[in-house]
Amino acid sequence: MVVSIYVFLILLSFSALYPFWNTLVVSLNEGLDTSKGGVTFWPREFTWSNYEIVFNNERLLQAFGISILRTVIGTIAAIFMTSLLAYGMSKSHLIGRKFFTVFFIFTLYFGGGLIPTFLLIKSLGLMNNFLVFIIPGLISVWNMIVFRTFFKSLPNGLEESAQIDGCSNWGVFFKIVLPLSGPVIATLGLFTAISHWNDWFVPTIYITNHDLMPIQTILRRILNANLLNEAIGADSLAQERLDKRNITSKSLISATIMVVSLPIIAVYPFVQKYFVNGVMVGSLKE
Template sequence: MKRIAFGDKVLIFSIYAFLILLSFSAFYPFWNALVVSFNLGLDTSKGGVTFWPRVFTLENYKIVFQDDRLVKGFIVSVSRTIVGTISAILMTAILAYGMTKKDLMGRKFYMVVFIFTMYFGGGLIPTFLVVRSLGLMDSFWVFIIPSLISVWNMIIFRTFFKTLPNGLEESAQIDGCSNWGIFFKLVLPLSGPVIATLGLFTAVAHWNDWFLPSIYITNPDLVPIQTMLRQILNANIVTELTNSIDTASIARLDGMRTITTKSLTMATMMVATLPIIMVYPFVQKYFVKGVLVGSLKE
């Protein structure tokens, strides 16, 4: 067995120690938020709650799920993420497939226009005016239509489609398959890794977006939970939220409410964060292959 030099051992130890500290610094804030969400609010305000709940309770989550607005917000977020991800990936993939065709008239011009939009945007006010003129204000479709096409994702799709053997499409055309048939029956089934990777990135973007609803949505039934969480963090609706719940359903300690702003915020944060985190393990195996697609040479 080859002996490892002392200097190499020190280097390896230093690398592992650095990675452990880096992982801990990234994971601990999330873990502490989870711990606080399961801890009694008044006890948390005393400080010292770090790795484990000191006074375990589910009262914070009861408050969250008893409020109809937060439940509706969660449903809106889930619906937006599912519909928005599927539609965006499908539309972007169709556009990318069309851009791989060398006989497409004006293909280079279209590509220049697409890339131009990656660097220059119309701005918030013109975008707002366009959305309003399209009648998308206070509509669920304001979450979907403006984000149907991602130029960056289109370029990655296009690069991946170019790596597919030309003989596959030629064989399908000989068998009488149309372009739509080739796309749905041949190209998409072979694009699992890139679809999974870009689909996850798109889903995370939809799930985490709180800014767009704060501008285009005034109907409380269409506000996603992320925007509500932002409002809670700004302390805009904490008092209204706690007062809207029957006081008999809130546990009391020495005649005082056990719920605090911090504990309620952490519980809402967990409800808004855990669902999207649970998706990662199911698509992890596609990441290594999927994230390298855009680095392939054309």
């Protein structure tokens, strides 16, 4: 029985990891050689050419920088604003607390729809504006509920002691509450960062300026449209140069996917230890 469980878990892990590994292998293999088939676990003709094309392209590098900037600023701003709202909502003496609770939860079940949202974003002047990546995602009701549950679990004596020593509400929030919220901040911060990093839909709807396009939107265009002409801007002469370097669409796509995926994957080890405590917060009843 134990052996069968381990075998099942190994096969399950393999099925989850192999697509990522194969993409890495293809990205490190010559494109024309990959097109012959048989490249599965190891590169047959090792090369860095695919990554050279990606990193030497200014448009992709600019898009990569937009994605990094959006993820960092958006995550920090969203975690701060959501935690600040949750701190206020965690106070039982807050006037209108029940009304605001129902008001926020209502938005979890009902939304305005794409067209009203588009008209709202346009009326706010956020079209082709970097702030369209930040402002609409400042508040997450689900994250607010998790933060509120965590704040309500903190001993009341901590805040009362700080207030007796003359600490204001802002001081309690920044000096007492936030320092104790490391696990939940790390967990929700990672989920928020992944959401920002993987988002391609918002730029597709609200951004037409290529200088503000994040790497995910360009990657989707690579996958769904004319790879070299639209995503990299290659002309016929550039295409001939790529052919001479044994580069194909599949190998270039694989390299771009790896460049997009590795930064967010690299963050996991640094916040993994907070996952158990952070995720468990949302499972506790008030």
